[in-house]
Amino acid sequence: MRVIAGRWRGILLESPRSQAVRPTTDRVKESMFNLIPHRLEGLVIDLFAGTGSLGIEALSRGASRAIFVDKDPRSARLVRRNLDRVGAASQAEVWVLDWARALRRFESSGDVATYVFVDPPYHADLWIPVLLALPAARVSGAVVCEAPASLDLPEQVGDFVLQKSRQYGDIAVRIYKGRSGVEI
Numbered sequence: 001m002r003v004i005a006g007r008w009r010g011i012l013l014e015s016p017r018s019q020a021v022r023p024t025t026d027r028v029k030e031s032m033f034n035l036i037p038h039r040l041e042g043l044v045i046d047l048f049a050g051t052g053s054l055g056i057e058a059l060s061r062g063a064s065r066a067i068f069v070d071k072d073p074r075s076a077r078l079v080r081r082n083l084d085r086v087g088a089a090s091q092a093e094v095w096v097l098d099w100a101r102a103l104r105r106f107e108s109s110g111d112v113a114t115y116v117f118v119d120p121p122y123h124a125d126l127w128i129p130v131l132l133a134l135p136a137a138r139v140s141g142a143v144v145c146e147a148p149a150s151l152d153l154p155e156q157v158g159d160f161v162l163q164k165s166r167q168y169g170d171i172a173v174r175i176y177k178g179r180s181g182v183e184i
Helices: 027-035 051-059 073-086 099-109 127-133
Strands: 041-048 067-068 094-096 115-117 137-148 160-168 171-178
Touching: 027 051, 027 067, 027 137, 027 160, 041 051, 041 073, 041 099, 051 115, 051 127, 067 099, 073 094, 099 127, 115 127, 115 160, 127 137
Parallel strands: 041 067, 041 115, 067 094, 115 137
Antiparallel strands: 137 171, 160 171
8 A cells, every 4th residue: 555646656555463353456446536636725635534445546646634533542553654655744643543443533623624525444334424413614625535335325415416326346435515616
């Protein structure tokens, strides 16, 4: 697992030792980022961060800040090690919280995220609950969901509308934007 593009291109990231974390493959990550602007800005959120790979990729491509959320303290430690590996600890916050508490904390912060990356454990089936709980007014770009290709997600969930959907083998990337969001 490595950083695909940007200022840290080619740097290898530490992978988890257990099977509890399912890192996004380099191929899917590259394809995912090809669906959104190549030069990112502002704050991104890596929900269900695992290794932090998606948020670190966004920082490498120009995002100024990232919030990494994972309820597992071991994953949070792994994210911190990977942030140290690329020298991005000063641009990041690591929240050891479940996704719902993290979204409430984000909403109360007043921040606006450019992108929110949503890659929950597949067995948990949390894509729709996350999209319903996420305040669309606080996402200026889009919500990028990685899910099994066999999962049929609706065209609209709450205030988010499906804008792009691509399949890469048994993985699908679906990009939702708020109704008032910017076209990507």
